[in-house]
Amino acid sequence: MSVDEWCRFCHKYLKTLGIFSHSTLIFGVTGKAKTVFHRLVDLGLTLRKSPERSMRSCRNCITLLSRIERDLAVFRKWEVLEKQADSNEGALTSTTSDKGDLD
Numbered sequence: 502m503s504v505d506e507w508c509r510f511c512h513k514y515l516k517t518l519g520i521f522s523h524s525t526l527i528f529g530v531t532g533k534a535k536t537v538f539h540r541l542v543d544l545g546l547t548l549r550k551s552p553e554r555s556m557r558s559c560r561n562c563i564t565l566l567s568r569i570e571r572d573l574a575v576f577r578k579w580e581v582l583e584k585q586a587d588s589n590e591g592a593l594t595s596t597t598s599d600k601g602d603l604d
């Protein structure tokens with residue numbers, strides 16, 4: 502039995518009738534698409550390759566990852582807007598001599 506037979510994230514058993522079904526190699530490159538590893542790095546999570554931890558993910562967790570990416574993009578936008586608003590407020594309370602456009 503290998504750890505790769507389970508999903509790294511939800512620990513679901515990935516084999517059906519002895520073969521892998523609907524699983525993705527986390528560190529594997531499939532065509533031009535980004536690896537699951539790189540997608541997670543972009544989200545702020547760096548996975549370590551370890552013989553004790555699975556290198557595979559089930560399809561559900563990949564779907565979840567896509568949702569996190571989509572939702573986090575909105576979250577990042579909120580962050581940017583908040584920071585812009587903060588720096589605008591800062592600019593208003595400080596001297597009015599600086600008139601640089603933030604756009």
Ligand SMILES: [Zn+2]
Pocket residue numbers: 508509510511512513558559560561562
């Ligand atoms: Zn999973």
